[in-house]
Amino acid sequence: MDKITIRSDRKTDYTFIYKGEEQTLKAGSIISISNGLNDVVLPTCIMKIMQNLIVIKEDVNNG
Secondary structure: OOOEEEEEOOOOOEEEEEOOEEEEEOOOOEEEEOOOOOOEEOOOOOEEEEOOEEEEOOOOOOO
16 A cells, blocks of 8 residues: 555544554544555554545443
8 A cells, every 4th residue: 555544533532553663543633644554553443444544433331
């Protein structure tokens, strides 16, 4: 993949790792990453993947 877009549908910020450094995706925002997912680590959460778009959802409440 050449480019991936990550969109947050969350009410809170989402932290992930990009090129070994912690990054924050603000609640309700969208970012594009030019080299796809090669250097991205997304912590476990609910997400929906549609072609080159990843939608980050709220965490599951196990309680």
